[in-house]
Each structure stands twice: as structure tokens, then as C-alpha cells.
Amino acid sequence: MxxxxxxxxxxxxxxxxxxxxxxxxxxxxxxxxxxxxxxxxxxxxxxxxxxxxxxxxxxxxxxxxxxxxxxxxxxxxxxxxxxxxxxxxxxxxxxxxxxxxxxxxxxxxxxxxxxxxxxxxxxxxxxxxxxxxxxxxxxxxxxxxxxxxxxxxxxxxxxxxxxxxxxxxxxxxxxxxxxxxxxxxxxxxxxxxxxxxxxxxxxxxxxxxxxxxxxxxxxxxxxxxxxxxxxxxxxxxxxGRTLSDFTPSHGTADQGEVALEVKNLNAGPLVRDVSFALRKGEILGFAGLMGAGRTEVARAVFGADPVESGETIVKGEKVTIKKPSDAVAHGIGYLSEDRKRYGLATGMDVESNIVMSNLRKFLALNFVLRRNQMRRTASHFIKLLAIRTPSAAQQVRLLSGGNQQKVVIAKWLERDCDVLFFDEPTRGIDVGAKSEIYKLLRALADQGKAIVMISSELPEILRMSDRIVVMCEGRITGELSAALATQERIMQLATQRETLKAA
Ligand SMILES: Nc1ncnc2c1ncn2[C@@H]1O[C@H](COP(=O)(O)OP(=O)(O)OP(=O)(O)O)[C@@H](O)[C@H]1O
Ligand SMILES: [Mg+2]
CATH class of the missing domain: 3.40.50.300 (P-loop containing nucleotide triphosphate hydrolases)
Structure with missing residues (x-):
């Protein structure tokens, strides 16, 4: 034929x-x-x-x-x-x-x-x-x-x-x-x-x-x-090699101080009375079906969407976050699931995208120092995340899809936030780079950062999270410790609809 x-x-x-x-x-x-x-x-x-x-x-x-x-x-x-x-x-x-x-x-x-x-x-x-x-x-x-x-x-x-x-x-x-x-x-x-x-x-x-x-x-x-x-x-x-490291990675969390607390947050139909606390050094998994409201929670906390009511407490102090720049000022970062719309200036080069969000830090330096620092920072992240690009001067839109995703991650890592929301961080990322990103998330937590990881892949949630919050139709339907969580238990909570619960 x-x-x-x-x-x-x-x-x-x-x-x-x-x-x-x-x-x-x-x-x-x-x-x-x-x-x-x-x-x-x-x-x-x-x-x-x-x-x-x-x-x-x-x-x-x-x-x-x-x-x-x-x-x-x-x-x-x-x-x-x-x-x-x-x-x-x-x-x-x-x-x-x-x-x-x-x-x-x-x-x-x-x-x-x-x-x-x-x-x-x-x-x-x-x-x-x-x-x-x-x-x-x-x-x-x-x-x-x-x-x-x-x-x-x-x-x-x-x-x-x-x-x-x-x-x-x-x-x-x-x-x-x-x-x-x-x-x-x-x-x-x-x-x-x-x-x-x-x-x-x-x-x-x-x-x-x-x-x-x-x-x-x-x-x-x-x-x-x-x-x-x-x-x-x-x-x-x-x-071209065998990948070994697929063992679960859990931290020794729950002794860290609370980095972020969200109380009774309401923001549209997909964020209903949401409360959770996040500790330093912890990876908190957000599980749920597509459309459960996890992204909407992150966006509301980050100031990307209007909030109806609720409190956000950062390191013990109540804060007002009305727009993303407020969130960043309080050390909260959000890596969007939709890199094209929110994450990247695709017409600019890799280096600018990585350092852009932290320009102030570089502007404090004199011109020559600044150039060198920016270059060093960019090449550090290119190496760290194995970003495949001919150089830091390549336009981001010319990178492959997965490599664009890595640039978004680099950009937020450079910004040095205390609390980081990762929304589907490994979507479109190949298996090798995935395990690199897992290692990186764990390393960030070990350095004392507080991390929320939203993911639709249950094995990933189970592998990475110290604690797991499950959402369904805008509400948190349960919380599981890493030790007690199973795919079955998460799915149960992810499909626990309000109407059924009431019946
Ligand atoms: N228009 C372009 N200009 C310059 N380089 C490009 C262009 N399109 C792709 N490349 C480069 O060619 C190589 C292959 O890219 P390609 O998009 O085909 O990868 P891919 O296998 O689809 O990866 P992914 O899984 O990340 O989508 C990459 O190094 C990429 O940066
Ligand atoms: Mg591709």
C-alpha cells in the first residue's frame, strides 16, 4: 500500500x-x-x-x-x-x-x-x-x-x-x-x-x-x-538515557510559619467561600476537575480578577490586593496556565522576558554592570531549566511551545516571591524537563518558599504535594494529607457537588 x-x-x-x-x-x-x-x-x-x-x-x-x-x-x-x-x-x-x-x-x-x-x-x-x-x-x-x-x-x-x-x-x-x-x-x-x-x-x-x-x-x-x-x-x-527519578518528593512541612492565609474568599461562581492556609516550605496541591475553580482562586488572590468578599493575610498581616502589582508587592507570584495571554512578551527576546519582571533590581546598577548581570541571570536560568534556544537574544515566539513555558517559569523564579502559585506548571513539558521542574519546585520549598501547585494530573499532585486541597464547582470539598491521599479519594472529593451533599 x-x-x-x-x-x-x-x-x-x-x-x-x-x-x-x-x-x-x-x-x-x-x-x-x-x-x-x-x-x-x-x-x-x-x-x-x-x-x-x-x-x-x-x-x-x-x-x-x-x-x-x-x-x-x-x-x-x-x-x-x-x-x-x-x-x-x-x-x-x-x-x-x-x-x-x-x-x-x-x-x-x-x-x-x-x-x-x-x-x-x-x-x-x-x-x-x-x-x-x-x-x-x-x-x-x-x-x-x-x-x-x-x-x-x-x-x-x-x-x-x-x-x-x-x-x-x-x-x-x-x-x-x-x-x-x-x-x-x-x-x-x-x-x-x-x-x-x-x-x-x-x-x-x-x-x-x-x-x-x-x-x-x-x-x-x-x-x-x-x-x-x-x-x-x-x-x-x-x-537518549533512562530516567530514574520518579519517586515521590515530599518535604518536612507543617512546622513552617503561615505565609499566606485566605479566608472566606468569594469571587464569581467559581470561587465560593474559599479558605486555606499555606506554610513556608510547603507545597500545597490544588486538585479538581477542569473548571472546578482552581485557576479562579489563584487569579482572585493575585488580584487579576475582582473579589466580592474575603480576607487575604500575608505573614500575619491583612493586605488589600486589587491588582497583580499589589500581589507582587506583597511577594505573591502567579504563573499562569495560559502563557500566551498572560505570561510572556513573545515578540521580545528570552533575556528580556526573564529579567523584565525584576527590572528595578537591575536598574539600580550602572549600565555595564547591569548588562552583565542581566546576561548572567538569563544564562543561569537557561542552563537551570535546560531552555533550548540558540541564545538569550532569541525572540520567545520562535522557541518551541515547551521552551516558552520554561521561560515563564524562569521569569517568576527571578522575581523572588515568597508565595508562588504554579498553574499547570508542566503542561506541554516533556518528561525529562518535567522531572527537572519537580526538583526545582521542591528545592524552592526547601528554601522556604510557599508553593501552591494547581494541576490536573493526579500522579503529579500525589507526587509533589505535602497537602492537597480538592475543589469542586467553586468550593473546597476537602483537604488531604500526603499520607492519606489516593487518586480515588481525590476523585471522590473532586466530584462532590454541593447539590448532592445537601441531599
Ligand atoms: N520560526 C522559528 N524560528 C527560529 N527557530 C525556530 C522556529 N520554529 C522553531 N524553532 C526552533 O526549532 C527547534 C524545534 O522546534 P519545534 O517547535 O519543532 O519543537 P517541538 O518538538 O514541537 O517542541 P515542543 O514539545 O516544545 O512543542 C527549537 O529549537 C525551536 O526553538
Ligand atoms: Mg511543538
Whole structure:
């Protein structure tokens, strides 16, 4: 059988970066093919070349056995190659339906006006097929990141592609949404669509893929059948070494003084009467389903969203936090889950992003000293977090997704806050860098920082937290010590709805 796509000796360099070197890859019709590799390995670059976003330097791409050369995403789309990008590319001010059909909206009879009704109807149909509850007329900027991700997926599906590329489609989805997506993927596969699936979640690849291709440092490592290969073996191919350190990491907390206390906080429907205390040297896990209100609590404490009532006490003193700069002045930092919107100045270079939040410290120095200090700081964090970049002068938007995430972390570490909220700190981060980030969080706690870690990955919560707070529908439904917490117990609390409790 002729492969749907066959890539041979493909190379691509950017200024200062060899992103792909003589890579091969093959996709059959009716196959889900996972593409794995560490942050910066070249996965997105390879996919963008297939989708016509980038052009290759050398090598060959055969589509249905015929050599092809796409010069724009439109050309690739026209022959049936669709892509869901890692970074959402929606227009925030347009509606769901408008986003799905951007550039190919149905026109009214005289071709003058857009036929909004028809547009909404078509969008509604596709969303219904996906079992997604979403109003096609909703403004995209006002819906959750998970819903936005669903819109991207719906948009790609609307093209009737023969090849569908999914670059980390589940990073913002909850378990039920992921199950729904997998159902759709299997349906497409059974209809003969070839699907390329990129994810850092190892369990997903086992569930959904038939074959796996691994890239490392821009080079092809191997293609294997998923069912014959262990997760450990795949990780080994990705990182070129074996990872050992997966033991739980807990501190000796609970003797530290209280660094932050939040009392009876109310802020919108997802923050109802929330109270918790956080000690120095402690990692407090915030568990719950997507949409339970954990991010909203962090944002309210940080002053990013208006608060209706409640008290925030920092080191024994009641403080008023009305905006993020107030929070920072009181030593509270928040690493957002949505790096693009809140975390980074993506048009600026890596160094500026890292030192930006702490410019005052550097401005106190004379010019030469300042330059040197800033450089040293940036290179310290680049090394510490293994940020893959040709230099500190590289623009952040040119880094791979996972490496952008690391820059956000560096930025907040540099700021030296006493209390840090980490919101999904390892989302989109590869397995190797994940364990580095775990070590780092623990080291920060050991230095006396107080840390809240919001995470939707239960193994991560269980592994890292000294104590775990569980939320459901805006309320804290329970608190567990590290010793007593189990996945089952957390899930119980995470689904303990107010209405049921009352009954
Ligand atoms: N437009 C660009 N300009 C310069 N360098 C780039 C550009 N796009 C990607 N790179 C670099 O190419 C390398 C491969 O990046 P790519 O985005 O393909 O990685 P990835 O495997 O998708 O990683 P992640 O898992 O973090 O998404 C990285 O070093 C990245 O910084
Ligand atoms: Mg990528």
C-alpha cells in the first residue's frame, strides 16, 4: 500500500538552529501515528512543513506517492491536509462559527453579505457531531481555553481532511473531553483518515496510536509499533538515557510559619467561600476537575480578577490586593496556565522576558554592570531549566511551545516571591524537563518558599504535594494529607457537588 505521506531526508534550519536533519516519516491511511520527542525536538516544525506553514530546506515529501511542495497552508488544505496547531490560533473577537469558517464563509444570494444563519447552522452541526455543547454565536475570547481547543478541532474537522495533524490537542482538555476527542479520532481513522498525533502525555499515546515515531534533537530515532513497545522504551528513545527519578518528593512541612492565609474568599461562581492556609516550605496541591475553580482562586488572590468578599493575610498581616502589582508587592507570584495571554512578551527576546519582571533590581546598577548581570541571570536560568534556544537574544515566539513555558517559569523564579502559585506548571513539558521542574519546585520549598501547585494530573499532585486541597464547582470539598491521599479519594472529593451533599 502506498503511504498517504512519506517524508524522506527532510532538513530545515532556522537562523542558529538546526530544527530538522534528514528526518524520515511515514503515515498510512487509517492510521493514528504518534510523534514523540522532547521540547524542541522538531515535532511542530515537521508538522508545519507538512501543512505548508514552513518550506523545507531539502528532502522530499510524497503525498499519495506524488512529490509535493506546499507554499502556503491553503495549498496543503486544498489537497486535504489539515492541522490543529499547538498554540491556539483563534481570533478572540470573532464568534465560534466565524472562527471555524474564516475565509470561506457562505455568502448570501448576491454574494454581498455574509450569511450568518447558514454559518451558525453549519458550525452547530459539526459541534453536535463532536458532542460539544457550545453556542456557535459565542465570542471565542469569552469561552474557556478547553472550549477554544474544541473550536480548533471542530475547524479542522470541517475541512474533511484526508490527513489530520494534531499538535498537542488535549493540553487544555479534561478527561471526558479527551475521551470524546479519542472517539472522534477513531471514527476518522476507521473512515481512512491518517492522523498524526503529538502529545507529551505518555498514557494517551498508548490509548490512541498504532505506531510511534520518535525524534531527538531534530533527528529521526525510530518508528515502532505502539503495542509492542513499553512507555519506558519510548522515553528512553526520546531522551537518549533512562530516567530514574520518579519517586515521590515530599518535604518536612507543617512546622513552617503561615505565609499566606485566605479566608472566606468569594469571587464569581467559581470561587465560593474559599479558605486555606499555606506554610513556608510547603507545597500545597490544588486538585479538581477542569473548571472546578482552581485557576479562579489563584487569579482572585493575585488580584487579576475582582473579589466580592474575603480576607487575604500575608505573614500575619491583612493586605488589600486589587491588582497583580499589589500581589507582587506583597511577594505573591502567579504563573499562569495560559502563557500566551498572560505570561510572556513573545515578540521580545528570552533575556528580556526573564529579567523584565525584576527590572528595578537591575536598574539600580550602572549600565555595564547591569548588562552583565542581566546576561548572567538569563544564562543561569537557561542552563537551570535546560531552555533550548540558540541564545538569550532569541525572540520567545520562535522557541518551541515547551521552551516558552520554561521561560515563564524562569521569569517568576527571578522575581523572588515568597508565595508562588504554579498553574499547570508542566503542561506541554516533556518528561525529562518535567522531572527537572519537580526538583526545582521542591528545592524552592526547601528554601522556604510557599508553593501552591494547581494541576490536573493526579500522579503529579500525589507526587509533589505535602497537602492537597480538592475543589469542586467553586468550593473546597476537602483537604488531604500526603499520607492519606489516593487518586480515588481525590476523585471522590473532586466530584462532590454541593447539590448532592445537601441531599
Ligand atoms: N520560526 C522559528 N524560528 C527560529 N527557530 C525556530 C522556529 N520554529 C522553531 N524553532 C526552533 O526549532 C527547534 C524545534 O522546534 P519545534 O517547535 O519543532 O519543537 P517541538 O518538538 O514541537 O517542541 P515542543 O514539545 O516544545 O512543542 C527549537 O529549537 C525551536 O526553538
Ligand atoms: Mg511543538
Amino acid at each position: 502506498t503511504p498517504l505521506i512519506s517524508v524522506k531526508r527532510l532538513s530545515k534550519s532556522f537562523p542558529g538552529v538546526r530544527a530538522l536533519h534528514e528526518v524520515q516519516f511515514e503515515l498510512m491511511a487509517g492510521e493514528v501515528h504518534a510523534l514523540m520527542g522532547e521540547n524542541g525536538a522538531g515535532k511542530s516544525t515537521l508538522m508545519k512543513i507538512l501543512a505548508g506553514v514552513y518550506t523545507r530546506d531539502s528532502g522530499e515529501i510524497l503525498y499519495d506517492g506524488q512529490p509535493v511542495d506546499f507554499h502556503s497552508p491553503r495549498e496543503a488544505q486544498a489537497v486535504g491536509i489539515g492541522i490543529i496547531h499547538q498554540e491556539l490560533q483563534l481570533m478572540n473577537h470573532l464568534t465560534v462559527a466565524q472562527n471555524m469558517f474564516i475565509g470561506r464563509e457562505p455568502r448570501s444570494r448576491f454574494g454581498l453579505f455574509l450569511d450568518e444563519d447558514k454559518l451558525n447552522e453549519q458550525a452547530r452541526e459539526i459541534l453536535a457531531r463532536m458532542h460539544v455543547k457550545l453556542d456557535p454565536r459565542a465570542i471565542v475570547g469569552s469561552v474557556t481555553v478547553a472550549k477554544q481547543q474544541m473550536v480548533e478541532i471542530a475547524k479542522a474537522l470541517s475541512f474533511d481532511s484526508r490527513v489530520l495533524i494534531m499538535d498537542e490537542p488535549t493540553s487544555a482538555l479534561n478527561d471526558a473531553e479527551i475521551a470524546e476527542l479519542f472517539r472522534i479520532i477513531r471514527q476518522l481513522r476507521d473512515r481512512g483518515v491518517g492522523i498524526i498525533y503529538i502529545s507529551h502525555k505518555m498514557d494517551e499515546l498508548k490509548q490512541i496510536s498504532e505506531r510511534v515515531t520518535v525524534l531527538r534533537d531534530g533527528e529521526y530515532v525510530a518508528t515502532v509499533a505502539t503495542k509492542d513497545t513499553s512507555v519506558e522504551a519510548i522515553i528512553g528513545m526520546m531522551v
